Amino acid sequence: MKKRTFLGLGGAALAAMLAIGGAQAQDAIKIGLILPMTGPFASTGKQISAAVNLYLQEKGATVAGRKIEVILKDDTGVADVTKRLAQELIVNDKVTAIAGFGLTPLALATAPLATQGKTPMVVMSAATGIIPDTSPYIVRTSQVVAQIVVPFAEWAAKNNIKNVMTLVSNYGPGIDVEKFFSEAFFAAGGKAENMRVPLQNPDFSPFLQRVADAKPEALLVFVPSGVGAQFMKQFVERGLDKSGIRLIATGDLTDDDILNGMGDVALGVVTAHHYSAAHDSPENKAFVAAFRKANNGLRPNFMAVSGYDGMHALVEGLKKTNGQGGEALVNAMKGLSWTSPRGPISIDPETRDIVQNVYIRKVERVGGELYNVEFATIPNVKNPARGK
Amino acid sequence: MKLLTLLVDGIAYGMVLFVLASGLSVTLGLMNVINLAHGAFAMAGGYAAVVLMQKAGLPFIWTLPAAFVLTALAGAVLERLLYRPIYAKSHLDQVMFSIGLVFMAVAGIDYLMGSTQQFIQLPGWLQGRFDIAGVAVGRYRLFVIVLCGLLAFGLQWGFTRTRFGSRLRAAVDDARVARGLGIPVHALFAFTFALGSGLAGLGGVLGVELLGLDPSFPLKFMIYFLVVVTVGGTSTITGPFLAAMLLGIADVAGKYFIPQVGAFIIYALMVVLLLLRPDGLFARQRT
Numbered sequence: 050m051k052k053r054t055f056l057g058l059g060g061a062a063l064a065a066m067l068a069i070g071g072a073q074a075q076d077a078i079k080i081g082l083i084l085p086m087t088g089p090f091a092s093t094g095k096q097i098s099a100a101v102n103l104y105l106q107e108k109g110a111t112v113a114g115r116k117i118e119v120i121l122k123d124d125t126g127v128a129d130v131t132k133r134l135a136q137e138l139i140v141n142d143k144v145t146a147i148a149g150f151g152l153t154p155l156a157l158a159t160a161p162l163a164t165q166g167k168t169p170m171v172v173m174s175a176a177t178g179i180i181p182d183t184s185p186y187i188v189r190t191s192q193v194v195a196q197i198v199v200p201f202a203e204w205a206a207k208n209n210i211k212n213v214m215t216l217v218s219n220y221g222p223g224i225d226v227e228k229f230f231s232e233a234f235f236a237a238g239g240k241a242e243n244m245r246v247p248l249q250n251p252d253f254s255p256f257l258q259r260v261a262d263a264k265p266e267a268l269l270v271f272v273p274s275g276v277g278a279q280f281m282k283q284f285v286e287r288g289l290d291k292s293g294i295r296l297i298a299t300g301d302l303t304d305d306d307i308l309n310g311m312g313d314v315a316l317g318v319v320t321a322h323h324y325s326a327a328h329d330s331p332e333n334k335a336f337v338a339a340f341r342k343a344n345n346g347l348r349p350n351f352m353a354v355s356g357y358d359g360m361h362a363l364v365e366g367l368k369k370t371n372g373q374g375g376e377a378l379v380n381a382m383k384g385l386s387w388t389s390p391r392g393p394i395s396i397d398p399e400t401r402d403i404v405q406n407v408y409i410r411k412v413e414r415v416g417g418e419l420y421n422v423e424f425a426t427i428p429n430v431k432n433p434a435r436g437k
Numbered sequence: 438m439k440l441l442t443l444l445v446d447g448i449a450y451g452m453v454l455f456v457l458a459s460g461l462s463v464t465l466g467l468m469n470v471i472n473l474a475h476g477a478f479a480m481a482g483g484y485a486a487v488v489l490m491q492k493a494g495l496p497f498i499w500t501l502p503a504a505f506v507l508t509a510l511a512g513a514v515l516e517r518l519l520y521r522p523i524y525a526k527s528h529l530d531q532v533m534f535s536i537g538l539v540f541m542a543v544a545g546i547d548y549l550m551g552s553t554q555q556f557i558q559l560p561g562w563l564q565g566r567f568d569i570a571g572v573a574v575g576r577y578r579l580f581v582i583v584l585c586g587l588l589a590f591g592l593q594w595g596f597t598r599t600r601f602g603s604r605l606r607a608a609v610d611d612a613r614v615a616r617g618l619g620i621p622v623h624a625l626f627a628f629t630f631a632l633g634s635g636l637a638g639l640g641g642v643l644g645v646e647l648l649g650l651d652p653s654f655p656l657k658f659m660i661y662f663l664v665v666v667t668v669g670g671t672s673t674i675t676g677p678f679l680a681a682m683l684l685g686i687a688d689v690a691g692k693y694f695i696p697q698v699g700a701f702i703i704y705a706l707m708v709v710l711l712l713l714r715p716d717g718l719f720a721r722q723r724t
Contacts, residue, residue, distance in 0.1 A: 092552060275553060
C-alpha cells in the first residue's frame, strides 16, 4: 500500500513536471542562430553569439510572458550546411525567426527558405548589397559595403586626396569595394587606379612595389581579415608609410578583435566603418564593459554590435506583435529606430536594410592599447547602391 | 634598381619556399615516403615560435633553433609511432594517412590556438630596410636569404660529402644490403625524418612574417611545397633549391609586371617545366 502511494505520488509529480516542461517548450519563442563557430570564420561566430547572449542577459529574455530561447547552430562557414541547418530549424524546431549568417554566400543560400517558410531572417554579418532583395523576410543589422565606401570616397575627395590606388583581394566583397569607391571618388572629382590581388596571396611585395612606383596620395586596401596585418607589416617594411602614401581602408582592416595584436604598424591608419569599440557614448561604454566582463576580457568588434542590435530588432519586433512571427514580425521590425552602442540606427522600412552613421577613424594608442579613434561622422547613411 | 629590389624579394620568397619544401624533398626523395603532413610540421614550428615569444618572452632569434629542435623531436616521435609502419605500405595508403594527419593538425590547432592569424614582433634590427648602392633591400629578407643560403649549402654538403650522407643514400637504394653491411637503417631513417621535420618547423617560423600563420597553413601551402618538389626533382638538394628560386622570382616578377594573371604564373611555369622535363629539372636519368 505504502509502496503504491509512493509510486502514485511519483507518477503524479512526473506528470506535473512533464506538463510544465511541455507548456514551457510550447510557449517559448525560439530563435535559430546560425553562425560559423568553428573553422576559419570562428571569430565572427564567437563575437556574435557572445553579444546575443549578453543582450538576453541584460534586457531580459521574456516577451509577452513567453521565454525567448536561442538555438545556436554551427555552420562552419559552409553554405550547404547553413541551408540544411536553417531547414531543420524551420521545419523541426519550428523557430519564429532565424538569425546570424557570417558570410554573403551563407545568407544567399538560406534566403529562399526564409521566403518559403515565411520565417523572418535577421542578417547579422554578411555585407553584400543584394542580400535583402533576395527575400522579403530579410532584415539586416550589420552593414553594406557601399554604405561604408561611398561616403568614405566623398570624404577623401573633400579632404584633399585627389588620386587613390585601390588594392583589393579578387573576390566578391573586394570587387564591391573597388567598384563603389572608384565610382564615388570619380564623381567627386578624384582619380582612382585599380589593382586586384589573388585571394590566396602569401606575399604582397610585388604589388607594393607597383604602389611605390605609382606614388598615389592614398592607397585604399581591402583584404580578408587576418591577412590585413600581414599587409600592413609589409607596407611598413618597405618604407611606404614614410613615403607620403596614406594607407586608408574600411574598418575590416583594423578590426577591434585583432587590432591590438598588430602592433605599431597599424598606427595612423585611417579607416571608415560603422562601429569602433572606442566610440564615445554612454551606451557603448556600458556595452564594452559588460561584453568584456562576460567574455574574459575580449573586446567587442563590429560583428558583436551587429549581433546585439539584431537581437534588439527581434525582441522589439516581437514585443509589438505580442510574440507572433511571420510577416507581422518583419513589418514590426521595419522602421524601428534606437540608439545602439554604435550610435543612432534604424531599419529602413522600404529596403529592410540598416541606416547608420559612418565614422572616419584613425588608429591611436589609448591607455596602452590600440583603438580606432573616431574623428569625423557622416550621419544616417542609407545603402547608396539601392536603385542603381 | 627597382628590378634588383624585386629580385631580392623574389629570392627571399623562394628561399622560404625552399626551407619549407626541403624537408619534404628529403623524405620523399631519399626515403620514398609521401608525407603530405609536411606542412603540419611547418605550422607546428610557427606556432611553437609564437607561443615561445608571446608566453615565454623568448627573443625571435632564439625561437629559430627552438622551433627546429621541437619540431624535429615531434618528427622523431611520430616517425617511431606512426610513420615507420607505413614505410612499406603503398603510396596511396601513405597519402591517405598523411592527409588525415593534416586535417587532425588543422582542427587541433584551431581548437588550441583559435582560428585567427598569429603575429610575431621582429626585433628592431630586422625591421625596415637599407640601401645597398641604391638598391633598397628589406633587412628581414636579406636575413632570410643569408640563413637559408647557408642551410642549403650545409644540406648539400651533408648529403653528398659526409659518411652520414653516403650511408643514407645506401640505405635508400637497398635497405636489406645496407642492413647487412651493419648500417643502422632504422636509426638513419628516424634521424632523417626528424631533420626534415625540423627544417619544416624552421621554415614555418621564417615564413610567419612573409606568408602568415593560421590553422589552414598546411592546406594553403601544400600545393607550393609539391610544386617545388616536383619541378625540382627529389634526388638532390640543388634541384628543389633552384626550383624554389625560379618559382619565387617568377611569382614575384609575374605579379609585378602582369598583376591580372599574377597568381597563375607559378602554375603555368610548372606545367611548362613538367612538359619539358617530366621527372623534374634535375632528376637522375631513369635507368
